[in-house]
Every structure is written in C-alpha cells, then in structure tokens.
Amino acid sequence: MYYTDKKLQIPITVEKPNPVFARMLQQAIGGVEGEIRVCMQYFFQAWGSRGPAKYRDMLLNTATEEISHIEFLSTAVALNLEKAPVKLQEEISADPIAGAVLNGMDMRHILSTGLSAYPGDANGVPFDMSHIYASGNIAGDMYCNVAAEATGRTLACRLYNATDDPGMKRMLAFNIARDTMHQQQWLAVLEELGPTHLPVPNSFPQSKENEEYSYKFFIQTVDKQVGNQEGQAWTSGTAPDGHGKFEPFIAGPLEGAGEPNLGPGRPDTFGQKEQAMVSPNGTAAANGSGKYTYVETVKA
Amino acid sequence: MYYTDKKLQIPITVEKPNPVFARMLQQAIGGVEGEIRVCMQYFFQAWGSRGPAKYRDMLLNTATEEISHIEFLSTAVALNLEKAPVKLQEEISADPIAGAVLNGMDMRHILSTGLSAYPGDANGVPFDMSHIYASGNIAGDMYCNVAAEATGRTLACRLYNATDDPGMKRMLAFNIARDTMHQQQWLAVLEELGPTHLPVPNSFPQSKENEEYSYKFFIQTVDKQVGNQEGQAWTSGTAPDGHGKFEPFIAGPLEGAGEPNLGPGRPDTFGQKEQAMVSPNGTAAANGSGKYTYVETVKA
Amino acid sequence: MYYTDKKLQIPITVEKPNPVFARMLQQAIGGVEGEIRVCMQYFFQAWGSRGPAKYRDMLLNTATEEISHIEFLSTAVALNLEKAPVKLQEEISADPIAGAVLNGMDMRHILSTGLSAYPGDANGVPFDMSHIYASGNIAGDMYCNVAAEATGRTLACRLYNATDDPGMKRMLAFNIARDTMHQQQWLAVLEELGPTHLPVPNSFPQSKENEEYSYKFFIQTVDKQVGNQEGQAWTSGTAPDGHGKFEPFIAGPLEGAGEPNLGPGRPDTFGQKEQAMVSPNGTAAANGSGKYTYVETVKA
Amino acid sequence: MYYTDKKLQIPITVEKPNPVFARMLQQAIGGVEGEIRVCMQYFFQAWGSRGPAKYRDMLLNTATEEISHIEFLSTAVALNLEKAPVKLQEEISADPIAGAVLNGMDMRHILSTGLSAYPGDANGVPFDMSHIYASGNIAGDMYCNVAAEATGRTLACRLYNATDDPGMKRMLAFNIARDTMHQQQWLAVLEELGPTHLPVPNSFPQSKENEEYSYKFFIQTVDKQVGNQEGQAWTSGTAPDGHGKFEPFIAGPLEGAGEPNLGPGRPDTFGQKEQAMVSPNGTAAANGSGKYTYVETVKA
Amino acid sequence: MYYTDKKLQIPITVEKPNPVFARMLQQAIGGVEGEIRVCMQYFFQAWGSRGPAKYRDMLLNTATEEISHIEFLSTAVALNLEKAPVKLQEEISADPIAGAVLNGMDMRHILSTGLSAYPGDANGVPFDMSHIYASGNIAGDMYCNVAAEATGRTLACRLYNATDDPGMKRMLAFNIARDTMHQQQWLAVLEELGPTHLPVPNSFPQSKENEEYSYKFFIQTVDKQVGNQEGQAWTSGTAPDGHGKFEPFIAGPLEGAGEPNLGPGRPDTFGQKEQAMVSPNGTAAANGSGKYTYVETVKA
Amino acid sequence: MYYTDKKLQIPITVEKPNPVFARMLQQAIGGVEGEIRVCMQYFFQAWGSRGPAKYRDMLLNTATEEISHIEFLSTAVALNLEKAPVKLQEEISADPIAGAVLNGMDMRHILSTGLSAYPGDANGVPFDMSHIYASGNIAGDMYCNVAAEATGRTLACRLYNATDDPGMKRMLAFNIARDTMHQQQWLAVLEELGPTHLPVPNSFPQSKENEEYSYKFFIQTVDKQVGNQEGQAWTSGTAPDGHGKFEPFIAGPLEGAGEPNLGPGRPDTFGQKEQAMVSPNGTAAANGSGKYTYVETVKA
Numbered sequence A, B, C, D, E, F: 001m002y003y004t005d006k007k008l009q010i011p012i013t014v015e016k017p018n019p020v021f022a023r024m025l026q027q028a029i030g031g032v033e034g035e036i037r038v039c040m041q042y043f044f045q046a047w048g049s050r051g052p053a054k055y056r057d058m059l060l061n062t063a064t065e066e067i068s069h070i071e072f073l074s075t076a077v078a079l080n081l082e083k084a085p086v087k088l089q090e091e092i093s094a095d096p097i098a099g100a101v102l103n104g105m106d107m108r109h110i111l112s113t114g115l116s117a118y119p120g121d122a123n124g125v126p127f128d129m130s131h132i133y134a135s136g137n138i139a140g141d142m143y144c145n146v147a148a149e150a151t152g153r154t155l156a157c158r159l160y161n162a163t164d165d166p167g168m169k170r171m172l173a174f175n176i177a178r179d180t181m182h183q184q185q186w187l188a189v190l191e192e193l194g195p196t197h198l199p200v201p202n203s204f205p206q207s208k209e210n211e212e213y214s215y216k217f218f219i220q221t222v223d224k225q226v227g228n229q230e231g232q233a234w235t236s237g238t239a240p241d242g243h244g245k246f247e248p249f250i251a252g253p254l255e256g257a258g259e260p261n262l263g264p265g266r267p268d269t270f271g272q273k274e275q276a277m278v279s280p281n282g283t284a285a286a287n288g289s290g291k292y293t294y295v296e297t298v299k300a
Helices: A019-030 A035-047 A053-080 A096-104 A107-111 A138-162 A166-193 B019-030 B035-047 B053-080 B096-104 B107-111 B138-162 B166-193 C019-030 C035-047 C053-080 C096-104 C107-111 C138-162 C166-193 D019-030 D035-047 D053-080 D096-104 D107-111 D138-162 D166-193 E019-030 E035-047 E053-080 E096-104 E107-111 E138-162 E166-193 F019-030 F035-047 F053-080 F096-104 F107-111 F138-162 F166-193
Strands: A002-004 A216-219 A247-250 B002-004 B216-219 B247-250 C002-004 C216-219 C247-250 D002-004 D216-219 D247-250 E002-004 E216-219 E247-250 F002-004 F216-219 F247-250
Touching: A002 C053, A019 A035, A019 A053, A019 A096, A019 A107, A019 A138, A019 F107, A035 A053, A035 A138, A035 C053, A053 A166, A053 B216, A053 C002, A053 C035, A096 D096, A096 F096, A107 D019, A107 D138, A138 A166, A138 B138, A138 F107, A166 B216, A216 B053, A216 B166, B002 F053, B019 B035, B019 B053, B019 B096, B019 B107, B019 B138, B019 C107, B035 B053, B035 B138, B035 F053, B053 B166, B053 F002, B053 F035, B096 C096, B096 E096, B107 E019, B107 E138, B138 B166, B138 C107, C019 C035, C019 C053, C019 C096, C019 C107, C019 C138, C019 E107, C035 C053, C035 C138, C053 C166, C053 D216, C096 E096, C138 C166, C138 D138, C138 E107, C166 D216, C216 D053, C216 D166, D002 E053, D019 D035, D019 D053, D019 D096, D019 D107, D019 D138, D035 D053, D035 D138, D035 E053, D053 D166, D053 E002, D053 E035, D096 F096, D107 F019, D107 F138, D138 D166, E019 E035, E019 E053, E019 E096, E019 E107, E019 E138, E035 E053, E035 E138, E053 E166, E053 F216, E138 E166, E138 F138, E166 F216, E216 F053, E216 F166, F019 F035, F019 F053, F019 F096, F019 F107, F019 F138, F035 F053, F035 F138, F053 F166, F138 F166
Parallel strands: A216 A247, B216 B247, C216 C247, D216 D247, E216 E247, F216 F247
Antiparallel strands: A002 C002, B002 F002, D002 E002
C-alpha cells in the first residue's frame, strides 16, 4: 500500500518562469528517459518479483521515491508556465521576443492543460507503457534500470546546462544526485551477483547454445578483412563473463545457408494468380511464364 | 553503404510447422526485446557517433548483422505458417485441435500478410521506434545495449523452451549464442572505459550535483525504520564507481519542502470560475466561499 | 511525497489459477478503463491543481489509493499464471484443454514477463498516457473522472461475472465497491458546485457563444423531418444547466455557408501542376483544361 | 447510410491567416479533446446500441453533425495556412517575425500536407482510436460524452481567447455553442434516467459488492489523521445516488493483507538461477545463500 | 455537411454467429487495410483539396459512402457476438469447443464493449490516424488510395474465404465489389491525368534532380555482378513515364563519398569525456588515449 | 545476409548548419513518407515473397539501398546540428534570431540525442511499424510502394525548396532522382503484369463479387441528382481494368436494408438495466417504460 504526506520531496522555486523550459522539463516527466518510466518500471519489476524478497523491497522503495520526482517536476512545469502568453494576438506577434517564446512553447500547455504538466515528452508525444521493462529476470532488469538511469542522468545534465534559473539548477542538482545513486544501486546488485550472472539469463545452460559463435565478433564488411583490431576490447582477450575468449570472425552465410525459397503462394491466401502458379512438379513460376498453371480456389 | 548476397545467415528448417509458434516468433522480430529494435538501435548509435571512430565501426558491424537476424526469423515465421488453417468453417470449428490452433494464431498472419511475418510483436502490436535509444553518450548507450541483449537472450531462451521442433531449436541456439556475444561485447566496452565511466555521464562534474544524496539509499517505508540491511549491497560499502559510500536514509521531505500552492487559476485559462476567485490579497479561495471575487476576462 | 508499507491493500488469493483470466485482468491494469489510467489521471489533476486546496487533497488521496489497486491486481495476475503452460510441445498440443488455454493466453506473459503482469491491456496493447485527462478545469476533470470510474466499474462487473474463483470474486467485489465510492465522490464535487458549474467551463460568458444554437438538438436526417420527439428529454424542456430551453432544429448549412473553395495550389507546395494551374483571373482550373497556365517555381 | 451536400455547416472566413493558429486548430481536429474523437465515439456508441432505439437515433444525429465540424475546422486550417512561409532561406531566417512564425508552425503542414489539415493534434501527434469510449452501457457512455464535450468546450474557449481574427472568433463561438448543447443533451439523458442510474452499471446488484467500503473516502496520508473535513462534500452526507452515506476512513491494509510472496521463480521461465533456488521445503532463497538448490530445466 | 437516414446501406444477416469471426471483422473496421482508414483518408484529401473542384466532389462522395461501410461492418460484428461466451467458468473451460471459441475471441468484445465493435484491428490494436495519407498532391493521393483499396480488397477476399456463413459472404461480396470500383475510380483519375503525371510530383522540374541516377536500377549485391536481367522490366526498356530509359547499375559509394566523421562530441552535450577529448589540432581521440585533452564545460 | 563498407552512398556537406532544417529532415527519416518506412516495407515484402523469385531479388536490392539513404540523412541531421544552441540562458532568449532558432528546433535533438538524428518525424513522433505494408499480394504491394515513393518524392521536393544550402540541395537532388527511379520500377512491375492484374487481387473470381455494384460510382449527395458528369473519367467509359463500364448510381439503402435493431442488451454484459428490459415477446423497451421487465443475472 501507498501513502502520501501531500508535501513535495524538495522545495521548488522558479525565479524567472520560462515556458520553453517548461516544455523541456516534459522530457523528464513523460520522455522515454523520464521519471514516469523509471517509476512504473521499478513498480512492475517489484510486483512480479520472484525469488529473494530483498529485491522486491529494494525496488519498492525506489519506485515509491520516483513518484515524488514526477510530482515535483510537474510542479516545476506549472511554475515555469506562470505568465506564459496564451494569445496569438497581433500586438504579441509583432513582438519578436514574446512571439518566439509562444512559438517555442508546447501548445498543449495552453490548450489542453491550462498551464500545467502532462505525461508527454518535450515534443508532446504521450508516454507509452511499452517502455516498462520487467522481464522476470533480475539481472536483465538491473541492466534495464542502469540504462534508464544513465539516459535519465544524461537528460538531467542537459537540462541543468540549458537553464540559468538558480531554483531549477538546484532542483536538477538533486535529480542528478539521485540518478547517480540509482545507477550505483542497480550496479551493486550485479556486482553482488558476481560474474556468474552472465550471460543473462544464467539459467540457460551454455552447452545448449551454438557455442561456436558465442564469443566471435562478426565482421560484416564487404571487403572481408579483419583489419586493425588494436584497442578493441571486443575482438581479443577474455570476455566480461570471465570464461569466454573473444575472436574476430569474417561473417558470411554459414554452412548450408542459401537463398530462401518460400515456393508458390497458396491460392486461398489471395496473392496474385501469378504468385500461385505452379509447374507440374510444384515449384513456383520463375517468371510467371505460360507453362505454369493456376487452380481456382473459391468455389462456395 | 550496405550490400546483400540474398542468402540467409544460417539455414532455416521447420519440421512441424506450427502457426502458434509463428505468432510467438513475432516477439523476436517486432517485440521490444526483438531484432528490429537492436538493429535500428545500433544503427542510430553508429550514425550519430562522435569521438573515437572505433565505436562507430563496432556498432555498424553488429547493426548490419542484425538485419540478417530479422531476415531469417521472418523466414522461420513464413515456414511455420505453411498449412495454417485460414478458414473458420464449421467442420474446422468442430475439431478441437484445429480450432484451438486457429484461435491461437495471429489473425493478421491470415488477414494482412497472407502467411508471412510482419514487424509486430506476439500480440500484434506494431514495433514503434521510440524504443531506439541513442543518447549520444557511449556509456549510456552500452548499458541500453546490454539491456536489450539481456532481455533478448531471455526471450530467445523462452522460445527455445517453448518449441520441440529441432530446426527451430537449432535456429534459436544460434540466436542465443549471438546474444551471448553481444552482451559481452557491450560490456567489454564498459570494462575498457574503466570505473571512471561512472556515473554516466562522466562529463558532468559531481561537485555540481547535490552530493549529500548521491549515495544514499532512500527508505520510503511508512514506519520510517531502516530495518534489516543484511545482504543488501546497496546500503553499505563502496559503490561500483569506486569512490561513493552507500548509506541508508529515511526519506522524508527535505528542509523547506512543503505542500505546493499554485495559487488561483488565471481567468484566461478557463478553469471554473471557482478556481480563479481571489481574495483581496490575491490568494485562492480555500473553499470557493463568497468573500472571494472573480474578474471576467473575455471581452472581445 | 509518497510512502509504502510493502503490504497489499487487501489479501489476494487464487484457488484455481487461470492464465486466460490473467489475460483478462490485464484490462483492469493497463486498459483504458483500468487502474493505471485513474491513478495517473488523478495525480496529474492534483499536481496541476489551482484554486481551492481541498481539491488537490482529495485527488491526492484517491490517486495514492489507486497505486495500491494496480499492485494487488498485478499480484492477482501473477497468481493466475502459476502452472501456466509455457511450451507448445506436441503432447500439449494434442490435449485440447491445455492447448486451448495456451492459445487463449497472452503470449507476452510467457515471453516477456516470465509469468507476471505488465502495463498493457487484455490484447497486449500497452497503455499510453494520452488517456490522462487533466484539463485544468475542475468540473471538466470531474466528468472525466466519473467517466473513468463508470467504465472501470463496468469492466470490474464483467470480470466478476467471468470468473468463478472465489478469491477473484472477493477481490473484484472490493474493486467494484471502490469504484462505487469514486463515482460518488466526483459527482459530489459537481453537486457541491451546483448547476452554475454548467456549461463547462463556466468562466466563458455565454453571451460570447453563438447563443442561437446553444440549446438546439440538430436533426441530421436526410428527410428533414422532426419526427416523433416523445420521451426525448433532449428536445424539449429545461436543460440541466437550469436556464437553457431545448428545441429540435432541422440541420442544414447556415446562412452564407456554401461549398468551400481553397483555390489553386501554390506551385511551391508541390501538388501536381494541374492543381496549380490558374486562369488569368487567378481561379483554379475547373477541369485542368488548356486555357489555364502553370508558372514554374523552382529556380535555384 | 450517410449523405452530403458538399457545403460547409457554417461560413468560414479568415481575415489574417496565421500558420501558428492553424497549428493550434489541429488540437480541435485531432486532439483528444477534438472533433474526430466525439464523431467516432458517438458513431460507435450508436452502432453498438442495445435497448431503447431512441438512444441510437440521438447518437446518430449528433455523430453526423460532428463530421461537419471536422470539415469546417479543416477548412479553417487550410485558410490559416495561406501565405505561410515554406522556406528556411537566409533572408527569411534573418527576419525575426517571419522566422518566429515558421518556427512555431507545424512543419508537417509544409512537408506532409502541402498547407492543409491532417488528423493530428497541435504537437503533430496522430489521433488514435483508443480514445473512442463505447462501453455498451448507456449511462457510462453519457458520462464519457459529457467529459469529451467539457474538455472540448474548454479547448474551444482557449482557442477563442488565443485569436483575434474575427472570422475565427465567429467560428469558435459556434463551436462553443454546440458544445454547450452537447453537454446538456448527454446530461439530459442522465437526468431522465434518474438517480437510480447510479452507481454505473446499475445492473450489478450492490449486495454483491464489498459494501463495507462503498461510501468510504479513503484517507491515504501518512499521519493517519482524518483532518479537517469541512466543506468536503465527499466525506459526509448522502451520496449522489441518493442512498449511500459518505464517511472518512483511515486507509491501511485490510484484515489479512500482508506482503505478497510469489515464491521462487520456475526454472523454465528463465529468470536468474538465484531466483529459482529453493530450500528443501520449497521456499525461495531469502538472500540466495548456499543451502538452497537449483534444478536444471533445459534438457532437450 | 452530412446527413443520415438511420438505415444500413445493405441488409446484414448472420445465420451462425461466430465470435471469432467478429474478431476477424475488426480488421476490416480498424485495421490499416480497413474502412475507417479509407473513410478518413478520402475526407482529409477532400477537405484540403486545391485545384479542380471535381476531385473534391469525387472524394466527398466516396468518403461519405465509406461511413456506411463502417456502420454495417460494426453491425455485423455485434450480430456475430450474439450468444458469445462471457464467462471462463469451470464447466465452460472443460468444454474444448466452447473454450476454444472463448480463447479465440477478442477479450475486449467482452470486457470493453459489451459485445459490440470498436475501432481496433483483429489483434485489438486501435487504429491510429497516422495512416491517413493526404499529401496535397492529387496523383500521390490517388496512388495512396489505390494502395488502400488493393490491400482492402485482399482483406475482404480473405474474410470471404474464412467464413461459411451465407449472410457474411453476401456482405463481403458487396464489399469486394465496392473495392473493385474504388480501385478503378482512383486509377481512372491517373489515366485521365496521362503519363505526364509521372514522376509524382510533376511540378518539380526533372532537370533539378540528379538525372544521372533517375532511371538506374541499383544492384546492391556483394558480388557486384549485374547477373541475369531477363524478364526484369525494371532494368531495361522505357520507364512507365514514357521518357526514362531503365539501366542496371552496380551500386557503390559515389565519387567523393567516404566514411563520415562527426568529430569529437561537444562537452556541453554530455557524452562521455572520452568522446569529447580533442588533440591539439581539434580531432577526436582515436582510442581515447592520453595525449588528448578534455575541457570542462559546466561552470555555473 | 547483409554487409557494409562503412562509407556513405554519397558525399554529405553542409555549408550553413541549420538546426531547424535538421528537424525538417527528420520527416525524411522517421516520417510516414520517409526512408525507414520504405526500407522496412521492401524488406518485409521480400522476406515474405512467394511466387517468382525475381520479385524477391528486386525488393532486396532496393531495400538494401534504402538503408544507405537513412544513413546519409542521419549524417545530414547531425551536421545541421553543429553549433546549435543548447541553452535557454537569458542572453540567448533576448536575441530574437538565436531564440527563434532554438524555439524551432526539435528539443529532443538537444535533450535525447546530443545533436544527432533519431527515428522520429519532424514533430518528434516516433515512426511506428504499422506503416509497413506487406500484403503477400505482389500487385497490392507494388501500389503501396508507388504510394510511398510518390509521397516520399513530394516530401523531398518540399525539403529541396525549403533550404538554400547548396550541399543539402545536392543531397536532395539525389534523393529525388532515386525516388523517380523507385516510382518507375514499381510501376514497371504493374505494367509487366498487364491489365489483368486488376482488380487486385486477381485471384478472387469476379463472379463471386456482387457484380451489380462493381463499376458504379455512388453519388451520395442529399439532393439525389447525378449532376454534371463532364470531365469525370470515373462515371462513364471503360474502367482501367479494360472490361468494366463505369456508371453513376444514386446511392441509397439497397433492397431490404432498414434500421438495424440489435435488441435488448444481455443482462450479463452489464449495460444499464434499462437497456436489458424486455417485453413479454422479447423486444427491447422503446423508452424504458414500466411494462418491460428486467431479470437479475448475477447470483453467485
């Protein structure tokens, strides 16, 4: 269960409201690198957690924290929209600065929300929940979480850099610090699991995979040359799982692979007749020429 | 530039075509854990790559490989759809096994593609490109890539487990092996970068973040107790970046944080009048009572 | 800020796990009538709330409650997936009951989550946040909320009816009761605001709208007959706002309305030449005939 | 069946074409508060209508009217795009006013439509049909419709306020009037049904819901205090359905609710091994320690 | 403006209601090959039509017809859902035939609509309006329309083939006939425009395109061989526009094309430091080695 | 299989980087008229190709070419973002030109990618794969491809017109030329197939369609007049398939079509009681009046 105290996690102040920065902040709320994503991701990982209970507990704590982040960011959006222009009227359009601000705004802040935040990104694209990764595999989920916090911290740094409002910089300095922590905590789980967590999932026996290709870096260049491998940790040496040995490999069709042939179409799938023509021995017409025949299928 | 030899990367055979397995395989093509995602993700990371050229080269090789994976999986879908029922007619519906197969199929394999693959997942949801993470930060991108390959390998293992067709198991053993490699190669980049790649991005000076909270695990439980921290790598010890020190922290509103107050609504944003009523000193009406006033805004 | 006690709001038990019911329950989690929607909708309404503080408080309480609902429904999904088939192997396919169950499952419960819930609907369509209505108008928002709870309670009743598992019926009886309350509480706000809350928004002066058509029911039938109006509360009598008078009206183009004419296309928008041909007096070519001329636009 | 007379419903004129206002108008066409939504919503409610025929008739009339609204709004978009800049060339970029206009435009009005409307919102997000609510329950649908018209009228008021073009104000005054009517007519149905339409659906016997919680306002604050309930219509008094009695309730886990335990993962779902380890009595490993065992699952 | 007579365009009867066929029919309503798509596509093309008025008129007539198609298909869905199972209760699950039907249904027909149609496809994916192609170019739009009707007629044929209900076959025979007409009418516009409508748009002077490559078929095979061109209308002869001459061309980087180099990252975009390191002459670090330097960017 | 040489297909240069043009170019990458769409569309058509092998080969060549187009466009986006403003700081906002540029940018170029391209359109809407049309019918697919290249070439012409950068004009002149070729090659396939490819699919016998309506242009106007048919190739003469004869037809409900009646709702679908009331003879209550009865359904 969940509870609130109706307060923000941190104080939010904006000295110079900027409606364009309000639009930028939407990315941190409803962007794929944003807070709704991590909040819901950690919740769904927790709610489906199987195995040691400590992981559910950890995820629940941090997921709950993230609601507070969405909350204060939404407050920051609303405060940046104070005094925003809501008209296109002539005297405003003639003013290049006011006009530019209006044009750079998210119009839905005027039209849909009446100067508040909503769960979309800086381009107004609504967040969609397909971005919630909760695989049922704790190691896979931890990598998803580090990825989310790495892109999230990068976003927060870019927002910090974009503004010169002291209140906004203070808020983002807090976000950046929390993203630091969250990166570290998910990585700590992986450290604790040790290198035997690799490859993910570690519950599939590697003897069942096609081991010939498990540590080969495929070189797909048309000149079929290995080239200079210097400084490329992924073509020689021991792999991060501690037992694989990297090697370069000139890629090409493996033994037995040729051009696929799906044969003629079935008449009852309603391609063109030319696709369903067959020779006496059942092969597709190479070029639809006359010695192939077509058998009508719809009779009823 | 890109080139083809029209061949598959590996031979694809299906002994017992199974239209329900064709539907399952769609997840590996157009699911968020699937091959279109990694293909496009690595391409966009490569095409926007700045800094050392070796990363662009590495990404291009693997992105190019992934097209071949989409190709042979699509072939596998088509082969599993050979002999699929395409009618609901009575004699079929009365047959529980044939009927069950039809009901478990992706109907769009009948209706939209004529028994071929398409870029959607096992539920028919089309892949959308918001899942392509290319942040311009090589470390963040590598974590995104490990995450993609970890969920991808988990998916491939589940597919391997779901089928008993020997040809399909052979194909998936290859996919699993390549996912092993791809996990390792992205992790090798991170290893090569060393622990100073953390926190991501490492180009933002940590002195600018709110360092008081950079390594504190926030405990959000209502009982405000630290509880048993045993076996929790994320509440004590050194953080994976090698310099942070983890500590538990009972979360609560930080100093100065209170209940936010956005004040009364502006009349020209068209909330209800009751929201825009103000007292003589400009505060919002607590309960819309009568001593507050509303000023009309629409005049033109 | 938000807190958790790691417990469920209500006890969840499943006597006879049913993977198809797990799929149905997804609608209550990630469907448009589901709990993520109301949770996020109430939160965003609260976080952008302007005017009397009591509305923010009310919304926060109920939004916070809804997280608990998503949580216990997710637990119910996981419990219904215990013992789910995860293989298509021959012996299972030959069993009509097990096969039917497998075919009726959400394949992503096997492939993507490892037998847990995710934020999508009963067809696997991920929830998208465009469904979060937070208009900045308290009356409009209340109607959105009643709508959400009315469709939500209908969904819960259908789920209650669909299952015969006693634990699931108990859970849904709780959901239905809470949906009853939530309908009532949003309606209570509207009652409290009184009929002057209509039309929404009440801050736009009705004198500015085209009052001639404010209470006319437009009859769009091709026979242009008013027909039998008996028992139709919307064509006569006083409107719910207490002052409008309903009347039927035979719809047709209002005075001055004709067929629109956008004229010829501009050559620099790259329609076909025939669309951009103009007569000497600047009108579009009626039928692209010869007396019209086209002026080339691309010169650089 | 449906018919047209090729005319607009009302005359549309634009004195001062404004491409940024064209972008704003897109919200009224393809936004979630817009006309495509109500048009399609009323049609699907009508086409699936069961029970008294008068509701189907009412819905059909208004749905048909809404097509005309989309039509004249699309015409208004095209007229506002007359004379829009379609180039970024240097002399234009150097002109702050022309440049600002271009930057505030929807680029797809230049690139995709050649200066006409399309079914997306003011941010270019295409309308998606998941917003069509047609629940098969007439009362639920009426609330959905009031909600749509309330947010729609709010949008129209904001658009009216944003422009100073007399023709556009005239058009929007008509839209606002029709939204007034449409709100009233859906509310009239609810009035006609009387308070026994509540709770929706009224066909589920309230005796089957968990009546203990049907009229309790859950207070989710961490301090577990009821607080000041003054002026809160939702915590005391009779509920809008005429028989429920509101009461405040300090929320907490109900009797029997504890921390959920989904147990260890099944090996054949490919979480990490650590998640699937079980003690001799079948419980999950608390912390993955050594006395737990893992049984391999992939054998074939 | 638009009008209705409340009647269906054709009589709809269903002898043997089949809920799985109801799901299949959804593809014809809300699938990308379905009727909502053509209806809205023709409307938006009409509403933005510039140039000869006859095209607007033609499009309006057919768009208006398509509403009637959505209407009768929706009725057909509802009729096929008569008697559908709405429970998962034990006695039903034990019945392989009834169970199979339930499992093959669209669960939202039970849960969301109460046995009626909705604007989604056979997999429950809601239609989204990005599929409405209205380019402002009449020739381009006609090809889009032929494409829509070609895939639409193919879908209708597959549905005809899938059912053995005589009423449904009658309905679909009408749909197929209308799709025949609609294909022909859009093609008739293109015929009337003559071969000078090519290439689309014909308003861009071909002298401005890179004419060297306007009629060359690029061969992208890795063996750089032209191969057997027999029976390939696209590698020799006159092109359909009547003036181009097809030729094969071995593709490769054109003169001057090399490996792109985007240089080092800007520090203020927050890639990793290693990406932003520059040598004294400003080039990126090849491998991040020590002689390159990084300049801190965040100072405020 | 696929290969790369790491080079671009053509040299890309940008003299005057323009971040707003970078945003416009996104439409050519991730817009519905863009290169990802054609690339993936041709690949999926090829990978599911049945019938004569030459079509698979043709499609593979062109699909492979299109990857190179996405690549160089992405490079062009990155080059146009060189020197883009990434801050909103006061001195910049006060500068109307720099401010206008920033406001017209895609904010995700700053926030999400660090000045590189991503797979979304000019409004930031991510490309979704539902736009990949691969119907299994070669003729239908060819029309889809012509449609894609016609809208694609129109887009490229508009982009050419929008910029005055010589390097960008050179790049787009190449794109326009290739779009010319691609239009021609798909049309060449249709020419080669001859007029018997119509109507698509040609494998459904026209005798099974409702031939009475196969070549009638339905006139849906409310005045039921044929009107002036002059210059309308679609109302008289021979249809493009060479055998149909066009005729105008005043549309109206066909024989037997009336107002549909779905009857009363089933109580177990949880509409309102009023919808489920039935008279003794089983018809729905016309107006919900008292002589109709409702039978409770929920008993368990």
